[in-house]
Amino acid sequence: MKCDHETEHALAAKRAAENMPKAEEVERVAASFKSISEPARLKILFALRHGELCVYHIVEAVGGTQSAVSHQLRLLRAAGVVKSRREGQNILYSLADEHVVAVLELACTHLKCKI
């Protein structure tokens, strides 16, 4: 295997190789996307767009069991996509920041899906 396109994209290939982020950074970004790449977890994000929710209400909004949702929330939190705070007996979850909202909206625009 070799490629004879010496001019056009050989330059792009060179730049691409030189500017590739470090493996550790690529993995961090990939892990973030992975956390929102499962329908069950993505539904949680869609639910949290409407404001802070406790686990009970998340379960109500997205369906599934409490245990499954709790596992899903743990992954989302580990990925830095949602944050949480305690209020009495409840833990309230919300989207981590505006970047998360923006990524969700871009994806939906891209796929022509209204939210």
Add this chain to the structure above:
Amino acid sequence: MKCDHETEHALAAKRAAENMPKAEEVERVAASFKSISEPARLKILFALRHGELCVYHIVEAVGGTQSAVSHQLRLLRAAGVVKSRREGQNILYSLADEHVVAVLELACTHLKCKI
């Protein structure tokens, strides 16, 4: 399990349930994120930020075998994240559109990782 927060986020829960996209749409969005949630595939996207590349140059930029990269490209193309065109013996790949670029950049900003 039940929740007694009647005022504050009970409203958000109601809105969340009412505005949840259809399962089919959630799955489509999730599938897109899944396609870019593996380091090997994400590296391909980072490489393509610098311009159109043939498979040979992609392999050069991201490493791995030709076969693995080819399988990865197929998934990315099926997800609508990259597009391709033939030029003689080569197939040139590029990012599908500006949404993809924007999502990549947002994710990197969010994670404070320079690209």
Add this chain to the structure above:
DNA sequence: TCAATATATGAATAACTGTTCATATATTAA
């Protein structure tokens, strides 16, 4: 048409991931 180059793909195995079940921890009220 034949050989060489470039890319794609089916099948199989290995690795990963999600859910469930049972149980644990934390908070509040009595």
Add this chain to the structure above:
DNA sequence: TTAATATATGAACAGTTATTCATATATTGA
């Protein structure tokens, strides 16, 4: 402190996914 409520978590199984290997298809030049 005890009971009730809310949330979290470990282990195990089932389902999914990625890579490899071998091979197939497509294009070009001789």
